[in-house]
Amino acid sequence: MLGTLSTLNPVFLALLAGLFTWGCTAAGAALVFFFKNLDKKMANVMLGFAAGVMIAASFWSLIAPAIEMSAHLGKLSFVPALVGFLLGGAFLRLVDRVTPHLHLGMPVTDKEGPKTHLRKTFLLVLSITIHNIPEGAAVGVAFGAVVAGQHELLIAAMVLAFGIGIQNFPEGAAVSIPLRGEGFSRTKSFWYGQMSAIVEPIFAVIGAYLVILVTPILPYALSFAAGAMIFVVIEELIPESQREGSTDLATAATMVGFSVMMMLDVALG
Template sequence: MIVQVLLGLLIPFAGTTAGSACVVFMKNELKDKVQRALTGFASGVMVAASIWSLLIPAMTQSEETMGRLAFMPAVVGFWLGILFLLLLDCVIPHLHMHAEKAEGPKSKLKRTTMMVLAVTLHNIPEGMAVGVVYAGVITGSGIVTVGGALALALGIAIQNFPEGAIISMPLHSEGVSKTRAFLYGTLSGAVEPVGAFLTIIAAGLVVPAMPYLLSFAAGAMMYVVVEELIPEMSSGEHSNIGVIMFAMGFTLMMALDVALG
């Protein structure tokens, strides 16, 4: 069990690292359509994971004790996740891709540092999501299976690959060396296993709160999708590639969860 949990925590981080390595092997920066496609795919994976791996299990666990009100913990946890990410968005200075003006409080941080912080913000809810499902496996809640937890870890690893490339390659185009760009991209994903581990500890102490924790992670992930990824996917000249890749990411994650769960 311990080995399975450790692998589950490291799989998403491996996805980010592999994506960041693209800067070493590719000479040119990612084209706009490619970035839109990768962002759309990542969005689809995150939305499907929020529904099948987090919200549905949260409501399923609440059915026995709350009946028709089983949606309440999911609603409360979802909103707490949204507000938590909104708070982080307001207090941490960060710069999104293709943006000229940084968000959050005024800061003297370098442009590249704030770009890394923006991606790191994305990875916080993903790490929490992996942590909470593996906490469910460890505590034997019965809602989350080992296969379901693995499906979520694999899905997030798949969508982390393009995220790693999307952060490292633009950093290189900003003048950062390939080695540093790879390092920054990798470090942006390091928050995931750390966040997952901390979530496992917290969830293990508060088993009855599992539905709230699952939906909290879902709300945080949905905030990232709607506030950041979808606008990036749709910015600039009109293109349908982002929507198509969103659908592909969504169906892949849905299939993984059902097949392995």
């Protein structure tokens, strides 16, 4: 099966992987049809788990390979990873500044970005959408690195997509269920929840295409995606998981998420 997959166009594989991670978000958002409210402790655990997965994926699936690909630079092999990592964080910061959005659990008075009259719902969805961009890009770059016949790179890309899909499931629920609690219908809550991940297949294709078009940027692209993902974890996921108590549970969930992704990446990738 791997032999067949590795012969397919990497951009097409990236699209399939992006659709998979989007589908995982939709599956999580579908929990709104069964629950009207999400227990805060459970929400914190879910966000903490997602943070742990993203931290592990950023290193094991993105930064470490970027450094390995730059081994020919000798003692300066860290440079592409360092430059890409910092640029990834700067890019997300720029997007945050130019896009109006509101983090989960925050009052509308704490919205960020330029002034806007958008409703709280759209601000929440925009926030999650912005922070799904690096996940899609990471999947795309990973599949863009796959050269026909190189099963190891293909497996690593598939593990990354699977790991991001795992953390997208609770993220989808963390968007749709609070919207239901604010009075939206189940259908609308689900719609907004799953739409927050629509950017993932789009940026997966863009990431894969750019890497194939300009192969030398691969280590920079991998670490760029990692930097953007870490920005999301530090700026949003961890702070939100630590609100309103249950700090220890959220922290434990972060460690579990990290451990799960690390095991998947090392054992399978």
